[in-house]
Amino acid sequence: MENLLRKGIREALISLYKSDVPDESIQLQKTRKEFSGDMTLVVFPLLKNSHRSPEQTANDIGEYLLGNLKSVSSFNVIKGFLNITVAPREWASRLQSIRVTRNWGFTEAGPEAEVIVIEYSSPNTNKPLHLGHIRNNLLGFSLSRLTAAAGKKVIRTNIVNDRGIHICKSMVAWKLFGNGETPENSRKKGDHLVGEYYVLFDRKYKEQVAGLEAAGSTPEEARENAPLMLAAREMLLRWEAGDAETLSLWKMMNSWVYAGFDVTYKALGVEFDRIYYESETYKTGRQLVLEALNSGLLFRKDDGSVWVDLTAEKLDQKLLLRSDGTAVYMTQDLGTAVLRYNDFSFNRHIYVVGNEQNYHFQVLALVLLRMGYQWARGLHHFSYGMVELPEGKMKSREGTVVDADDLITEMTDTARAMSQELGKLGGFTESEKEDIFRKIGLGALKYYILKVDPKKNMTFNPAESIDFNGNTGPFIQYTYTRIKSVLNKGMETGITPGEPLFDDVTPDPKEINIIKLLNDFPAVVSEAAEALSPSLIANYCYDLSREFNQFYHDLPILGEENREKRNFRLNLTEMTGIIIEKGLWLLGIEAPERM
RNA sequence: GGUUCCGUAGCUCAGUUGGAUAGAGCAACAGCCUUCUAAGCUGUGGGUCGAGCGUUCGAGUCGCUCCGGAAUCACCA
Numbered sequence: 001m002e003n004l005l006r007k008g009i010r011e012a013l014i015s016l017y018k019s020d021v022p023d024e025s026i027q028l029q030k031t032r033k034e035f036s037g038d039m040t041l042v043v044f045p046l047l048k049n050s051h052r053s054p055e056q057t058a059n060d061i062g063e064y065l066l067g068n069l070k071s072v073s074s075f076n077v078i079k080g081f082l083n084i085t086v087a088p089r090e091w092a093s094r095l096q097s098i099r100v101t102r103n104w105g106f107t108e109a110g111p112e113a114e115v116i117v118i119e120y121s122s123p124n125t126n127k128p129l130h131l132g133h134i135r136n137n138l139l140g141f142s143l144s145r146l147t148a149a150a151g152k153k154v155i156r157t158n159i160v161n162d163r164g165i166h167i168c169k170s171m172v173a174w175k176l177f178g179n180g181e182t183p184e185n186s187r188k189k190g191d192h193l194v195g196e197y198y199v200l201f202d203r204k205y206k207e208q209v210a211g212l213e214a215a216g217s218t219p220e221e222a223r224e225n226a227p228l229m230l231a232a233r234e235m236l237l238r239w240e241a242g243d244a245e246t247l248s249l250w251k252m253m254n255s256w257v258y259a260g261f262d263v264t265y266k267a268l269g270v271e272f273d274r275i276y277y278e279s280e281t282y283k284t285g286r287q288l289v290l291e292a293l294n295s296g297l298l299f300r301k302d303d304g305s306v307w308v309d310l311t312a313e314k315l316d317q318k319l320l321l322r323s324d325g326t327a328v329y330m331t332q333d334l335g336t337a338v339l340r341y342n343d344f345s346f347n348r349h350i351y352v353v354g355n356e357q358n359y360h361f362q363v364l365a366l367v368l369l370r371m372g373y374q375w376a377r378g379l380h381h382f383s384y385g386m387v388e389l390p391e392g393k394m395k396s397r398e399g400t401v402v403d404a405d406d407l408i409t410e411m412t413d414t415a416r417a418m419s420q421e422l423g424k425l426g427g428f429t430e431s432e433k434e435d436i437f438r439k440i441g442l443g444a445l446k447y448y449i450l451k452v453d454p455k456k457n458m459t460f461n462p463a464e465s466i467d468f469n470g471n472t473g474p475f476i477q478y479t480y481t482r483i484k485s486v487l488n489k490g491m492e493t494g495i496t497p498g499e500p501l502f503d504d505v506t507p508d509p510k511e512i513n514i515i516k517l518l519n520d521f522p523a524v525v526s527e528a529a530e531a532l533s534p535s536l537i538a539n540y541c542y543d544l545s546r547e548f549n550q551f552y553h554d555l556p557i558l559g560e561e562n563r564e565k566r567n568f569r570l571n572l573t574e575m576t577g578i579i580i581e582k583g584l585w586l587l588g589i590e591a592p593e594r595m
Numbered sequence: 596g597g598u599u600c601c602g603u604a605g606c607u608c609a610g611u612u613g614g615a616u617a618g619a620g621c622a623a624c625a626g627c628c629u630u631c632u633a634a635g636c637u638g639u640g641g642g643u644c645g646a647g648c649g650u651u652c653g654a655g656u657c658g659c660u661c662c663g664g665a666a667u668c669a670c671c672a
Contacts, residue, residue, distance in 0.1 A: 024612080032615065042614055044652060054652085080652080081615060124672070161672065278672095305670065314598085315668090322670045329672050356666050358599055385600080386665080393665090422634065440634085452608065456601065457665065464606085468634055470620040471608080478634050486631050527611075539609060542619080553636045573631095595634075 001094060001519070002028055004071060005039055005084065012064035019049040030516070036076060037083030038512070044080045054080035091512045092502040092568065098518050099500060099575060104582055105522025107151030114152045117344055118144050120352035121158045121270070125257045126166045127195040129264050129404035131387050131394065131460060132354065135449050139384055140352040141270040141588045142450055142534040147350075149586060150529035155344055158272045159336055162254055163279040168235040170194050171249055172228060173201035183256050189263065189405065190256030199396075204228055240326070267408050269442065269588055274343070276336055282327040285335025289320045292371050308367050318363050333364050334371075341375055348378040350532070355383040355455070382532055385457035387449075402462060411441030411466065418468055424595065439590040440474050446589050447473030451538035471542050473589055476580060479545035480591045482552060483577035490558050490570060497570040505568045510551040514572060517544045521579050525586070534587055541583040548576050 009026050013019060027042040043050075043058045050057040055077055062075035062082050073087035098104075120140020123129060129137075140156070148154045174181070174197045183190040205228045212222035223229065238246040265271070289306055292298050298308050298320060306321040320331055340349065351361060361381035368376035386393065394401045415437040419425055425433050448466045452458045468474045490496055507515065521540070528536040557573055560566035581591050 027612095027614080029611090029614080034616070040615085044614080047652085079615065122672095164672070166672075303670090316597095319670060324670080326670085328670070332672090354666090355600065357672095359667050360672095362599090383600085388665090418634070422632095424632080424634085448607095456608090459607070461607080464621085467607090467621065470634090472620080472634085474634055475620090478632080482632060482635085489631055524611095531611095535609085536611085539619090542609090546619085549635060550637095552631075556631075558631050595632085 001071075001086065001090070002039065004069070005041075005065070008065050008069045008072070009041060009061060011068070012061045013046065013049060016060050016064060017049045017051075021046060021049060031083050035078065035081075035083050036085065038086045038516070039084045041082040041084065042080065043082055058082035088506045088512060089503075091507050091515045092505045094519060095507075095515050095568075095572060095575065096500045096502050098515070099571060103522075104579060105525035106149045106582070109148065109151050109153045114347045115155065115344055116147050116152045117155045117157055117340055117346040117349045118147070118352065119157045119159055119350070120144075121265075121272070122161065122353065123158075123261060124161045124166060125191075125194070125254050126170045126198045127396075128189070128191040128260065131402040131404065131407060134268065134404050134407070134445070135384060135387050135458075136352055136354070137265070137268055137270045138446055138449050138588060139382070139454055139534065141268075142537075142586060143350065143352065143382065143532055145586050145588065146525070146529045146532070146534060146537070149525055155346070156271065156273045157276060157340065158274075159276045159278060159281075160258075162277050163239070163282065165232055165236050166198070167250065167254075168232045168239065169201040169228075170198040171246075171253060172231045172235055173197040173204070174253065175249065176231075177204075183259065189260045190258070191260030191264070192405070193260075194253055194257050201228060201232075264404050264408075267405070267442070269590070276339070278332045278336070281335040281339055282332040283335070284339055285331035285333070286321060286325075286327050288334050288338060288371065289331055297370055308363075308370065310363065310366055313366055315359075315363060315366070318367070320367070330360065330364065330367070333360075334367060337364070337368060337376070337379070338373070341373070346375070346378060348380060350380050350382050352382045352384070355385055357381070358383055382454070384454040388457055388459050390459060390461050390463075402460065407445065408442065411445045412437050413441070414465065414468070415441040415444070415474075419595070428594070436592045436595055439592045440468070440477060440595055443473035443477050443584075443589045444468055445473070446587060447476065447538060450534045450587050451542070453535050454533065474595075476541050476545045476584065477589070477592055478595060479548055480577060480580045480584070481593065481595045483548070483573050483580070484593055486552075486557055486573055487570070487577070493558070495558055495566065495570065497574045498567055500567070500571050501564055502568055502571075505564055507568070508555060510547070510554060511569070511572055513547050514544070514551055514576060517547055518575055518579055521582070528586075537583050537586045541580060541587070544576065544580060544583070548573075548580075 005028060006026055010020065013021060025045040027045060029040050029042070031037040031040045041061065043054050043061070046057055047054060050060065052060070058077040058080065062077060062084070065072045065084060066075060071087050071090040072084055074085045076083050118140060121133065121137050123133060144154050144156045177200060178197065181193065183193055186193060205226055208226040208228055209222045212226060213219060217225065235246060239250060289298065293300060293306055298306055300306050303323040304325070305319060305323040307317045307319055309317050311317065318330065319328055322328060337349070340346065353361065358381065361379070365376050365379045368379070389400055391400065419437060425436065444466045451471070524536060524540045528534065555569070557569045558566070560569055584591050
C-alpha cells in the first residue's frame with residue numbers, strides 16, 4: 001500500500017514538476033485520527049521541486065494521485081499536509097494478502113543465519129530470585145524470541161555465580177546452625193532454605209561484631225576477626241584447594257538451590273539452551289589473564305596483583321587478578337566469553353544485565369579487544385533499568401525485597417479471586433481453572449514489566465499491586481479469548497471463516513483501523529528485534545486489542561446479515577486472534593482459550 | 596568530581612527516521628449487560644513534555660548550558 005503510493009507520488013513529481021526526489025524526501029505517514037484520510041504526505045520537503053506554496057503543491061499531487069491511482073478515493077489538504085484516503089475496497093484486498101502471506105514478519109533461521117548468544121538471568125546461588133531477576137528473565141526470554149523471529153539463530157545461556165565468599169557464608173551458617181535441615185525434611189524450597197542461612201549468617205555475624213566492639217575492638221578489627229568471617233574465609237580457601245568435604249557440602253547445597261530455581265524458571269516459563277557455571281569458567285579467565293600478562297598487554301603491581309590500563313580509552317586501571325592470584329568478577333567473565341565463543345562462534349553476544357554494570361561491560365569488551373579477540377566487537381550489553389519500590393530501592397536488610405515466588409503466587413491468587421468475583425469459568429475442572437488463573441496472573445505480571453521501555457527504571461507498587469483492567473496483559477488475553485469465543489460460536493452454528501471473497505466488500509472505518517494494524521505487524525516485529533525492545537510489541541498488542549474491542553462492541557460479527565460481509569468480519573477476527581497470539585508469544589505470555 | 600542513563604497528566608507509562616490540536620490506563624465523575632464474554636464499551640475533567648538557549652518551514656524528539664533523580668568509578672559479584 002505504502003509502496004504503491006510512493007511510486008505514484010514520484011510519478012506525480014516527475015509529471016508535474018519534471019523533477020525526481022530521493023526516497024527519504026517522500027515522507028509518508030499514517031494520518032492522525034482527528035483528520036480524515038489514511039496516509040499523509042508531508043509536502044514541505046518537496047517545495048524545492050515544485051516552487052509553489054505548500055497548499056498548491058499538496059493539491060497538485062493530490063489531483064494527480066486521484067486521477068491516476070485507482071486505490072486513491074479522495075484527498076484533502078491542510079496546510080502542508082496531503083491527506084490521502086485509500087479506497088475502502090483496497091483495504092479489503094489488503095486483508096486478503098495479509099491472510100495468504102502467512103509468515104507475519106517471522107523469518108526462519110537459515111543455515112547462514114547470524115548466531116546470537118543471549119545471556120540472561122545470571123543468579124547467585126546464595127539467595128532466591130527477586131523482582132529484579134524477574135525483569136531480567138522476562139526481558140532476556142522475550143529478546144530471545146524476538147531475535148529468533150527476526151531469523152537469527154539464538155542460543156539462550158545462563159551464567160550461574162556458584163562460587164565465592166557469599167556461597168561460603170551460607171555453607172558456614174548451615175554447618176553451624178542447620179541441625180541437618182534439608183529441603184526434604186523442612187519442606188522448604190531449596191533456594192529459600194539456603195537464602196535463610198545466608199541471612200542467618202549476616203545476623204549472627206553482626207552480633208559477633210557488636211560483641212567484639214563492646215569488648216574493645218575497633219569496628220574494622222571486629223569485622224575482620226569475627227569468628228564467622230574467619231570461618232567463611234577458611235571455607236573459601238578449602239573450596240579453592242579442592243577439599244573433598246567442603247566440595248560435597250557445596251554441591252549438596254547448590255543442588256538444593258538449582259532445584260528451587262528450576263521451579264521458579266518453570267513458573268516464569270523461561271528456558272536456557274546452555275548453562276555455564278562460574279566455578280567452571282574462572283580458571284580459564286585466570287589463564288587468559290596470565291597469558292596476556294606474559295605478552296605484555298597487562299601489568300603487575302608490586303603486591304603481585306594484575307591490572308589492565310585503560311586510561312587511553314578514558315577509563316581507569318582495572319584489577320584482573322588479586323594479589324593472592326585469585327580471580328575477580330571480571331576474570332570470570334573474560335573466561336566465560338572466550339569459552340562461549342569457542343562453543344558457538346557467535347556473531348553477536350547480548351548480555352542482559354542491569355545498568356549498574358554498564359562500566360563492567362564496557363571494560364569487558366575493551367579488555368577482550370586488547371587481548372586480540374576481534375569478535376569482542378559483537379558483545380552487546382543490553383542494559384536495563386532497576387525495578388524500584390515507591391520508597392526507593394529494594395533492600396534485603398529492610399526486608400523490602402519482593403520475592404519472585406511470592407509474587408508469582410500472589411498474581412495467580414489475584415487472578416483466581418478476580419475470576420470468582422466475576423463469576424467466570426463455569427464448567428471447568430479445578431485443574432483447568434488453575435491453569436487459566438496461572439496464565440492470567442503471569443500474563444499480568446509479564447505485561448506489566450515488558451510494556452515499559454527496558455532502559456528506564458520502573459516503579460513497582462506492591463500495595464496497589466498489578467492491575468487486571470485497562471492497559472494490561474489480561475486485557476489482551478481477554479480480547480484473545482473473545483475472539484476464540486466468536487470463532488467457536490460460529491463453528492457451532494456452522495459459520496466459519498471461509499474463502500475470502502472480498503471483492504465486493506466495503507469495510508467500515510473500524511475494520512480498516514484493524515487492517516492497518518495487522519498490516520503493520522511485520523514491520524513492528526522487525527523494528528522491535530532491531531531495537532531489542534519487547535515494549536514495542538507489548539504496546540502494539542494493546543493497540544490492536546483496543547481497536548478490536550471497539551469493533552467488537554459496535555459491529556455484529558456472526559449476526560451480520562450480508563454473507564460476504566460476515567465472512568469478511570470473521571476473517572478479520574481470525575487474523576486478529578492469530579496476530580495477538582503471535583505478539584503474546586514474543587513476550588512469553590500464554591494466551592488462554594477461555595477466561 | 597569523571598562517565599552513563601532518566602525527567603511527559605495526581606499515579607503508572609506510550610509517543611516510530613523531527614511533522615498537524617502531545618496519547619493510553621489507573622484514580623474521580625456520568626452513562627451502557629434479554630445481544631458474539633461488562634477483565635469490556637462510550638463520555639467529562641486533568642499538561643508551560645524539568646528550565647533556558649540554539650538548529651529548522653516545523654522540536655516531547657536533534658545540539659549546548661543549567662536544575663532534579665538514579666547508577667557507577669572496590670583486591671564485592
